[in-house]
Ligand code: ADP
């Protein structure tokens with residue numbers, strides 16, 4: 001059965017201020033979507049809300065995944081159900097290798113006997129095989145997994161670690177928020193190549209970005225424009241081209 005994430009009339013407040021004002025969106029496994037919008041339109045608020053960040057208070061509407069409401073679920077329960085949300089991992093953990101971090105992450109998501117994915121825990125040898133397979137798929141150097149998590153990582157390497165985590169967890173829906181600051185061209189390429197390598201019938205991907213240029217590398221089937229806490233237009237790849245040419249002006253309320 002196709003897994004579907006359905007967001008209906010979602011209203012979210014941050015510190016008493018309404019940021020998302022009735023947002024509707026549906027993403028199916030197998031689809032690549034992009035949300036684009038000007039700074040401050042609420043894109044990251046949507047990502048944090050989907051993740052279950054306690055600061056983002058849902059005051060109306062619904063978020064359902066595989067027919068189940070996400071709103072009562074903790075972030076790790078959401079992950080076990082098959083949703084991946086890319087974090088920016090600002091914390092470096094000296095002494096913890098990326099491989100060991102990934103092992104813990106995979107155990108946490110797959111290990112539970114009755115998790116949402118129905119995937120069994122992985123024995124060590126299986127984990128190694130999977131890690132090698134994914135690193136090959138993503139054209140990553142094997143030595144990368146031995147490095148300590150985020151210690152001295154460049155922007156591109158942090159993105160590489162994030163994409164590798166996404167590959168290892170094999171989520172049914174992945175949400176990548178390309179925050180507005182400091183995504184250099186290297187990081188942008190890593191994200192794009194990763195998304196392109198991992199996209200397929202088993203995964204739905206939502207790329208949230210304010211950079212139109214990322215769409216030179218990723219070809220989403222669906223493009224949405226977000227302005228002032230709502231999706232104000234949806235279309236195909238041609239919408240991204242139009243935004244690149246014209247900007248957001250026509251969507252801004254006068
Ligand atoms: P975008 O990602 O589209 O640039 P954000 O979701 O980051 O937009 O922000 C939307 C609005 O919500 C902004 O006005 C911002 O100031 C406010 N906001 C977002 N997160 C917080 C927060 N943690 N605390 C206070 N205000 C916030």
Ligand code: MG
Pocket residue numbers: 043044045178179180
């Ligand atoms: Mg943002």
